[in-house]
Amino acid sequence: MNLEQMQYVLEVEKTKSITLAASALSVTQSTISQAITRLENELGMPLFSRSRNGAVVLEQAKPILDKMKSIVDMVQTIKEDAQYIGESIRGELRLSAIPGGVPGIIPTIASMKKRYPDLKFELSESAARNIIKDVRNKQVDLGLIALYQDDMEQHLAGLHFVPIDEGVMRACVNLTNRLADQKSISLHELKNETLVLFNDELVDDFIGELSQRVGEVDVLFRTNNSEVVNAALAQLNAVTIGHEYSFTHDRSVLHYDFTTLEIEGIQRVISIGWVMRESKSSNLIIQRFLDRFQSKG
Template sequence: MNIEHMKYVVEVARTESITMAAANLSVTQSTISQAITKLEELLDIKLFLRTRRGAYLISECSPIIDKMKDILNSTLAIKEIADYMGEKGKEELRLSVIPGGLPSVIQSISSMKNSYPELKFQLSEQESRIIVQEVREEEIDFGLVAIAADDIDTQLNGLLFHSIERGKLFACVSKENKLSNKKKIKLEDLEGQTFVVFNDEFADPFIEQLTHAGTQVHVLFRSCNSEAIGAALVQLDAVTIGHEYSFRNHLANHNDFVSIDIDMPQRDIVIGWVMKESMSMDSTVKRFMDRYHSLFMDTRS
């Protein structure tokens, strides 16, 4: 049974889409389809119901996918041991992340602590500009930031930047909100809406842009508290603004919410890790990045 084929099948099960799985894993759709077919022939069962809308795992096959995940995780652990055998890295990692980054980073820390119980962490949540400053002053080892794509060269000059996701700002509402059935909203659709926003350096400029366009909005509060944001979306029929990474990682039960494209000119936003070049060579940092990338791909939607 081919490890790569299992990886492809697990990704299709997660995304419910051969197209998305192929894009996430940087392979062709044909490669994914052939892997599914070969595994189905090998196991003599049908794993997915394929339709024009997607590829849906047959419920009885869920235990098979769970076993494949176990095998892939074990394979990753074996590869990590082989890659870093004999290398001694930092015994403590200091990192800071943007609002929205904590949940996935905490998962990565938990995974690392399971393998390396003696490893210590210092974790904080800050705005991107503060994280970059702390990296430059060596107050932290590395950080997860969100930055406008056209600012990377100037703001991160002299630092290493590992991009993990590129996107833009979206509106987010509960599925019960009247805007939730729209694929794209215009500025006038936001007229009179109540906003609750994360402490994100992209949120305030967006609100200012709405105001300058003549759209009247009311910002009820700003917070890093995802439970408060989520409660306001549901109970107050509020709207929030942010990049999809923040929604996916910060809002519990994010499947209860809908991200909506905003019909307005925007700058591309890039999410990624920033550090000094010397830090990128540390084996503990590299192990953490491996764990984070694996978990990030598992939760990406």
């Protein structure tokens, strides 16, 4: 067992796909597949259920992967400590993130605070275009946003953008919902569902396009509180719409209370990443934060 094998396993867990993991790590699918097989043979147990739809971690393997994550994180921390030993950073970092992005940021803040105790953080949740506005107005230092790729040039002119992921819109339901066993949902099926939505530009754009294609849809309510959306999915058997990144970092989805469905049809690609003013792109605090965020992603 070695560190490289663990990194391969954790990337497949994250992407649920050997193909996507290979692309993210810049290696061949065969390299990852063979490495995982050798590791499974060494452990004497399978780690994933593999099919044409991807690779899903087996329930009995989850404690093993948790330990692997701890080891990989520890090695990364050792490397960072060696690289930045003696370095002292003070100041404040004002962060803002799209709905669903905040949970993925917390571990990085905790790690940074432990390494640099004099650092202070401010964290808020907002819609992407509001975050961009706050970055321009110097009210936020670093913002985690999601934008359609074909809108980026228009909205990010003069700003620095660091991409971290991309994807499309998905539907999300509680595991008790009759749709939970489906892999995907059509636009016409969505039209007949009760929707609860977070106030988000991408969601608004999607619902507008959906209404143009299939007619007016039933939106029960919109909210700025992601916990309210989760409660509605659980108690009202409703459906929500959001981009993949938000669901990937949602605690309820991670703990398997909810599941996501592909939305059938051609969609515009969404880019997720960090936005800042050009003058902030060389800021030491931001550089260290992004380094740690990447290592914990």
